[in-house]
Amino acid sequence: MPIRRLLLPALALLISSALAQSDPPPVKSWGRYTLQYTPRNEARTYIPAQVLLKQGTRTLLTASDDTIRTELQPLRPGGLPELVITLYSGGAHCCTTTLIYTQDNGRLENIGVLEQGNYPARYADLNGDGTKEVVVYSDGLAYYDWSFASSPALGTVLGWDGLRLADRTRAYAYLxxxxxxxxxxxxxxxxxxxxxxxxxxxxxxxxxxxxxxxxxxxxxxxxxxxxxxxxxxxxxxxxxxxxxxxxxxxxxAQPEGRLSIFSGAVYPPPDQQP
Incomplete structure (x- = not known):
């Protein structure tokens, strides 16, 4: 997922570590669920990539975008790692969206939709407790009073607080x-x-x-x-x-202002699709 801007050395170093995690093998099975992935098709009419999250023959989630990445990351304690579905629109300076699901409560449950804008997320166990935090570089100041090439990034951290993913940036203020x-x-x-x-x-x-x-x-x-x-x-x-x-x-406003919960079966929702 490309980064189209001039980067400060520190930001370039942080993002390079995130990009190094890119393109893991697609997740095919996750506990009681399976995933079916179809890459985008540009042969004639453009058809975006698609991933189906299924339980048996039943489709629980259909997600589509220009590029889709799936991976498993332990973002909350206990149970199986969480399923992370990253969608990238392919547009200039935009847009990356991450859907995060758990099945630890005996059902499929979305615990976060993160609107990241231009930057990828990085997953790292910052405190050594066995679960990972989500390091996000926000472009919330993009175009404020400058071009995108000059827009500064804001370093933020999300982590599990016992109930949900929440802003944990102050705990890792060095970032x-x-x-x-x-x-x-x-x-x-x-x-x-x-x-x-x-x-x-x-x-x-x-x-x-x-x-x-x-x-x-x-x-x-x-x-x-x-x-x-x-x-x-x-x-x-x-x-x-x-x-x-x-x-x-x-x-x-960062990063919780970009975090929401999604309960639907199609993403993006039909009313948000072109």
Whole structure:
């Protein structure tokens, strides 16, 4: 699943580890269920890829998109690993959607639909408890006041909290912290050469600030910006003052703002299909 943008070194490193997990062998059986996969067909009329999740002869879920990946990941304790179905639309800068299912309660149950935008997810056991967290790089600030190529990413983590997948970013604050450090370094470099109206410094400032908020250090970031950035660039200071509320809102909306539960049998739902 391609990434179409210029990446900071830290973000490129994090995403490369996610892409290294790409294209596992398709899941054919999962406990009491089976999966049937049909790749997209472009021979005459375009037909998207499709996966059927079945119990015996009964089809419980039909999912379709340009590209589909299936894998098993242990995202909650006990029972079988969860079934992860990743759908990619094939569009520019969009869109990746992940459906997550469990059967640990004796029935097929969706425990999450994650709208990821441009970035793949990475699955890693970050605390050594035997279940994996979902590391997601959000493009929630894409196109805000800059082109997509300059849009900053926000580092977030979802994990099982005993009842559901929930925002666990603060427990792994070093992940958005790494991105914040990279954005801040780029911001300082840009200030030496960029024109006053260049979009780069605005985007890098926002990447630094948003990721510091996610790491629980938003006030620290404001102090650093006042002492090391705004004294050098009144233009950036004025821009930040005007947009601070939007940046805070966008950062706090991640990642649960992109997570929902799906109870239907066809995805995308018929009313959302072209």
């Amino acid at each position: 958005p912290g790494q991105l914040a450090v990279s954005y801040f370094k780029e911001l300082l470099n840009e200030l030496k050469t960029a024109a006053a109206d260049d979009e780069g410094p605005r985007a890098e400032l926002s990447g630094y600030y948003g990721n510091m908020i996610l790491a629980g250090r938003g006030l620290d970031a404001e102090r650093v910006l006042r002492s090391q950035v705004f004294s050098k660039s009144p233009t950036l200071a004025a821009w930040f003052s005007a947009h601070r509320g939007d940046l805070i809102g966008a950062s706090y």
